[in-house]
Amino acid sequence: MNQTIDTVQPAEQTVSSETAAQARFETLLAALGSPYARGERHAIYNGDCLDLLASIPAHSLDLTFTSPPYNIGKEYEDVLPVEAYIDWCERWINEVHRASRSDGAFMLNVGYVSLEGRAKSIPIPYLLWDRVPFLLQQEIVWNYGAGVAARKFLSPRNEKLMWYVKNAENYCFNLDEIRDPDVAYPNQKKKGKLRCNTIGKNPSDVWQIAKVTSGQGRASKERTPHPAQFPLDLCERVIKGFSPTDGIVLDPFLGSGSTIDACLRWGRYSIGFEVREDYCAIAAERIDDSLRQSASLF
Template identity: 80%
Template sequence: MDQAVIAPSFVEPATRPVNVGAQARFETLLAALGKPASRGARHAIYNGDCRELLTRVPAGSLDLTFTSPPYNIGKEYETVRPMEEFIDWCADWINRIYRATTADGALLLNVGYVSLPDRAKSIPIPYLLWNRVPFFLQQEIVWNYGAGVAAKKFLSPRNEKLLWYVKNSERYCFNLDDIRDPDVAYPNQKKKGKLRCNTIGKNPSDVWQIAKVTSGEGRASKERTPHPAQFPLDLCERSIKGFSPADGIVLDPFLGSGSTIDACLRWERYSIGFEIREDYCAIAAERIADAQRQTASLF
């Protein structure tokens, strides 16, 4: 990994400044949730159903929820439900997240596609959720990637959606300078003697080209874990940096392999993960511990 993007977030808190107010807010939240399966100074993992755990989260505690729920397509970690039941289930936990979110907080939701008999081969899940989400939809981000299913009778699918929801359409966190794209075609171009572009970089737009985490002999990504559906760390880092405040509290209610917590620790956010499967909690905990060991060796 490019050392330039690694923040010293895994070093013990005593070696860097600590936002005492943020730490106290984090500890208060953990006290409300109870004993975690594992934790560190700035993160905690809870083994349990996110809906039940969300009922313990005090209202207005979360700055950002960033997650990718099951898509109801038969993966090993989910039970396929009738579509109406699946949408009701999604609406349930999204409403619980809304209650737990700060007044200027957000939900960044990664969702894919499902089939509807006699209606659609592949319909984006957001189309089925559009009137069930209490948040304000600020923007749809298209996550474009290269690897995927090779199709013959339709276009090969190469994108998923990231829905950026905010609680207050007039006041929300957006750290554009932290996620600018430095690849500017004409960085020195001027108009009337002034540079036409930001010296930090350009707005990355609402289409993000980020590689998926691949598997298989000879082609597996370096960050690959045993989890079958893993968030790319690059996607997590851009999302965490762009849509949560420094020292903010980030939740992933479907933690999986722990990518969200990994990204949060690299960029000095507090993070909490809910995961219903005990084996996935163990995968995430080991991944985070390994990242801590590797990063600590750089200092």
């Protein structure tokens, strides 16, 4: 006999779930110590990610989403020999793996480095492929319009997002939350039934999302003083698609605070680590402004 199941959660169960998530978050913050700044659902810590990651209890995080320094000489990094840089990446990624829940995930945004005599520009994942303890679920190509204008090679217009999971059979993927509503033939039918999902299509593994630009007359509205800023659109897609509601998300290289901003917009708890205090200040001010703007709408 077919049985209809009511999937709407009772109010008591929803409250219980939120209470449990809040308790997990507070336990995690207690283990990390006093933050640089915090709110009801977020916290910023000023410190080295390896030291802070070591303080996180095992099996605590639902998602880690970050973009580490690329080792290309930006103002916030000391350039290391490539092998030393990859060793450093392996160390903090191993800590992320330990701190992730059994159904947790790791979304890594990385770019390119040069290898003298071997490669002008090689994707960092190619150097990390056998050093990451997670299962590589999928490579996502982030395509954007603005970038270096090249004359002796093709103008680079992409970076990688590596989607890693801890358990190949049990992980979070909220496809309906990130479907693309731009469907070419929304009313096309086969045998009388619509061929496409009425919510939208799968966004595929190539994401066209604009970078955060700077400069007179062309700076993005969300631009902060940070020199390498995650676009909010990118962060929101990752947070909505790859973390559970009320989940705990970590960004160990917080930068301007885009990950926390996205988490607060979509009901997640979030923690950010940032080694530079001036960047912590940028992130904290940005998040406070975002919260004030949200409050003014109600």
